[in-house]
Amino acid sequence: MTVLVTGATGHTGRHVVSGLLDAGVDVRVLVRDAAKAPAGVEVVQGDIADLTEAAEGVDAVYLLWPSFDSEGIEKALKPLEGKKVVYLSAMSAEHGGVWGDVEKAVQRITDDWTFLRVTGLATNTLGWADQAATGVVRGPYGQARRSLVHERDVADMAVKAITGDHAKQIYLVTGPEALTEAEQVKLIGDATGKSTVWEEQPVAEAKTQLGQQMGVEFATTALGYWASLVTEPEPVSLDVARVTGHPARPFEDWAREHFS
Ligand SMILES: NC(=O)c1ccc[n+]([C@@H]2O[C@H](COP(=O)([O-])OP(=O)(O)OC[C@H]3O[C@@H](n4cnc5c(N)ncnc54)[C@H](OP(=O)(O)O)[C@@H]3O)[C@@H](O)[C@H]2O)c1
Known part of the structure; x- marks a missing residue:
């Protein structure tokens, strides 16, 4: 079996690669910069918009679509037919x-x-790193509760799905608990050893900032979603445990691994 891993230099993809190699599977990666490719794999350099060469002869694909819109998806996926x-x-x-x-x-x-439908990746909070170093993280909706998931749990799910029969399955991939953003920041502070607190940012200011990063439409949707999480927390799913055989990793552990 040969598996193509897209996003192989990214947070989940790098663990998908190592998990597949550990499982004895041949791995091919698609990377934009060959110098960043992981070791022990076949490398195809290119963009996700054209998978023709990368998909040639592979049996399975770990796919991510690293864009905030789906333009070009039909053409990009054509080589993955069947x-x-x-x-x-x-x-x-x-x-x-x-x-x-x-x-x-x-x-x-x-x-x-x-x-693999994730609620949110814990790696999103790496965006707070500079602010966490100052002891204050500003953002909107500090009481929004999210069940952020460890990228290794996503990768473990992907390896199981690729090496087993999980056809037509939709899994909800979450962490083991839903924590407020303020609680996440406190745990990051515990990991760094510098007491860190949440400071509420006016929504209008956050909208301007996020709009510049991800486009106004996406930012508006994201803010509306986070607002809803104050009263309706993200769900906690047992799919990670069911599929991988181990419980989902807690955010506290994730923070210690990435911030200490
Ligand atoms: N963040 C969340 O909470 C969340 C929630 C649901 C779903 N997701 C999905 O998760 C994905 C991110 O996964 P991740 O965290 O594992 O990745 P990541 O760490 O964000 O890295 C993105 C990966 O995609 C590659 N890439 C970006 N643009 C590319 C292009 N045009 N052609 C080929 N490769 C390209 C990057 O390669 P380079 O090394 O070349 O940059 C990198 O390997 C998102 O795209 C999103 O669809 C995220």
Whole structure:
């Protein structure tokens, strides 16, 4: 079996690569910069928009779509026709958006698909690193509760899905608990050894900032979602434990691994 891993230099992809190699699977990676490719794998240099060369002869693909819109998805996925596709999606896919569009496009090219719908990746909080070093992290909706998931749990799920039969399964991939953003910041402070607190940022200011990073439409949707999490926390799913055989890793452990 040969598996193509996209996003192999990223947070989840690098662990998917090592997990597949540990499982004795041949791995090919698609990377934009060959110098950043992991060791022990076949390397194809290119962009995700054109998977023709990368997909040639592979049986399965770990797919992520690193864009805030789905333009070009049909053309990009064409070379994956009939192959096993394990796609890193999002819980919000059920409401459409980019993740919903990509899921539909995957379903149009293969029956052997598995969707890993994450609530949020714990790696999102790495964006707070500079502020955490000052002891204060500013953001909107500090009381929003998120069940952020460790990237290793996503990768463990992906390896199981690729090496086993998980066709047409949609898994909800979450951490083991839903913590407020303020609680996450405190745990990051505990990990760094510098007491760190949350400071509430006015929503209008956050909207301007996020709009510059991810586009106004995406930022507006994201802010509306975080607002809803103050009263309706993200769910906690047991799918990681069911599929991998181990419980999801707590955010506290994730923070210690990445911030200490
Ligand atoms: N953040 C969340 O909470 C969340 C929630 C749901 C779903 N997701 C999904 O998770 C994905 C991110 O996964 P991750 O954290 O494992 O990755 P990541 O650490 O964000 O890294 C992105 C990866 O994609 C590669 N990449 C970016 N643009 C590319 C292009 N045009 N062609 C080929 N490769 C490209 C990057 O390669 P380089 O080394 O070349 O930059 C890198 O390997 C997102 O795209 C999103 O769809 C995220």
